[in-house]
Amino acid sequence: MELNSEIEEDFRRLNDETYLSEKNYNELIEKIFSLFTSANTNIQLSSSFDKHLLSSILTSIFECVKYDFDETSIRSKLNDLQFTNKSRQDRFLNEYNKYLSIIQLYLKQKSIEHDRLLNINWRLDLQLKTNYTDKLLEPIYTLNWTKRDKYTTNIDQIQFTCSQENLQELLEKFKDAQSVLHQMQYQQQAKK
Amino acid sequence: MSTTSPLLLLDDERKAQLDLLNKIDESAAVEICKAALGYLSTGLNTKLITTAANNLQLDVETVRTTIDSLLWLYTECAKTKILPETLDESLKLLGYKTQIRQAFIECYTSQASQLQTILATDLALSLPHYKNLNWRFDVQIATRSMRSRKQFDPFFILKLTLINGTNGKEQVHLLEIDPLTLVHIVEQLELAMNESRSNHARRIMQTFR
Numbered sequence: 001m002e003l004n005s006e007i008e009e010d011f012r013r014l015n016d017e018t019y020l021s022e023k024n025y026n027e028l029i030e031k032i033f034s035l036f037t038s039a040n041t042n043i044q045l046s047s048s049f050d051k052h053l054l055s056s057i058l059t060s061i062f063e064c065v066k067y068d069f070d071e072t073s074i075r076s077k078l079n080d081l082q083f084t085n086k087s088r089q090d091r092f093l094n095e096y097n098k099y100l101s102i103i104q105l106y107l108k109q110k111s112i113e114h115d116r117l118l119n120i121n122w123r124l125d126l127q128l129k130t131n132y133t134d135k136l137l138e139p140i141y142t143l144n145w146t147k148r149d150k151y152t153t154n155i156d157q158i159q160f161t162c163s164q165e166n167l168q169e170l171l172e173k174f175k176d177a178q179s180v181l182h183q184m185q186y187q188q189q190a191k192k
Numbered sequence: 193m194s195t196t197s198p199l200l201l202l203d204d205e206r207k208a209q210l211d212l213l214n215k216i217d218e219s220a221a222v223e224i225c226k227a228a229l230g231y232l233s234t235g236l237n238t239k240l241i242t243t244a245a246n247n248l249q250l251d252v253e254t255v256r257t258t259i260d261s262l263l264w265l266y267t268e269c270a271k272t273k274i275l276p277e278t279l280d281e282s283l284k285l286l287g288y289k290t291q292i293r294q295a296f297i298e299c300y301t302s303q304a305s306q307l308q309t310i311l312a313t314d315l316a317l318s319l320p321h322y323k324n325l326n327w328r329f330d331v332q333i334a335t336r337s338m339r340s341r342k343q344f345d346p347f348f349i350l351k352l353t354l355i356n357g358t359n360g361k362e363q364v365h366l367l368e369i370d371p372l373t374l375v376h377i378v379e380q381l382e383l384a385m386n387e388s389r390s391n392h393a394r395r396i397m398q399t400f401r
Binding site for chain 1: 270271272273308311312315317318319320321322325327329332335336337338339342343345346348349350352354365366367368369370371373374375376377378380381382383384385387388393396397400401
């Protein structure tokens with residue numbers, strides 16, 4: 001993991017109690033990590049100096065998660081950056097560990113995406129008559145697939161109809177897919 | 193809807209248009225019935241109609257109107273899913289002789305199911321409908337943003353192909369789905385499938401049959 005000189009400089013500042021009081025440091029760290037909770041995506045910063053620090057700390061957090069650093073590696077990296085203040089390191093690591101799983105999830109999602117299928121809704125109609133035909137008596141399914149568009153939070157719908165035979169085919173295909181999961185579970189258990 | 197199909201009752205104008213078959217030679221009438229059936233799939237052929245009209249020494253327009261009405265009659269039969277016996281009775285009302293009736297019924301029954309399919313699917317109001325689904329099972333093991341972390345995230349890619357109701361064009365949707373959602377979807381589709389076999393659905397089917 002390599003950080004640029006500006007970030008290294010910021011960490012030296014973070015270490016300096018005359019530059020940043022204990023209270024301000026704690027507040028800053030708390031604000032930064034609170035970004036990973038969905039409730040808070042917009043934080044108020046008092047100065048452009050804070051913004052710069054925030055960007056540096058975030059970059060280093062992401063790098064640590066990206067390379068899956070453990071606590072010892074992080075401490076050693078912080079020491080290398082001359083961020084040696086033990087209580088500040090503890091504070092940082094405490095928050096880091098608390099939010100690690102969320103940050104991992106966040107980074108995993110920053111990958112290549114497809115539209116994501118979220119749910120299926122269905123309706124069963126009995127088609128009786130059209131202007132071209134009498135006595136149809138055909139069961140028709142209307143399916144509504146809810147999906148999230150890739151790289152966005154937009155929710156979209158795919159609506160289509162299918163016959164009873166089509167639905168049976170669709171169900172069989174999904175069941176085939178599901179059986180792969182069972183096979184995989186079985187294989188993993190067998191290996192254990 | 194009753195279990196016996198009602199007779200096809202034609203208005204006077206139609207009857208008059210179809211009356212030509214009573215006025216010409218029976219074998220010629222049979223030929224016209226057969227030719228009309230052919231036109232159902234190919235559309236009217238003016239040149240052939242003119243030749244036929246000349247051979248029968250009839251007015252081209254009269255032959256054309258008769259064929260038009262025969263096409264209407266074939267379609268109407270398919271629309272109401274008429275039974276051969278009922279059709280025979282209906283044709284008697286037009287005054288057609290046995291040979292013509294038999295020829296018409298034969299022609300109709302040979303194409304009935306195809307005609308009904310066209311009426312029910314190709315012409316009917318149709319929403320996008322299902323054509324195919326392909327799936328693929330993958331495991332995500334590494335990404336640029338998480339390099340050292342040992343990843344193991346199983347997921348499915350689905351390719352859903354639909355056909356547009358109006359222009360018959362295919363639409364393809366590529367979707368990713370996680371295993372848990374897949375299990376939930378299988379449950380939902382099973383519920384949907386079972387619903388069409390439920391007592392409630394059967395009772396309603398019986399009511400309209």
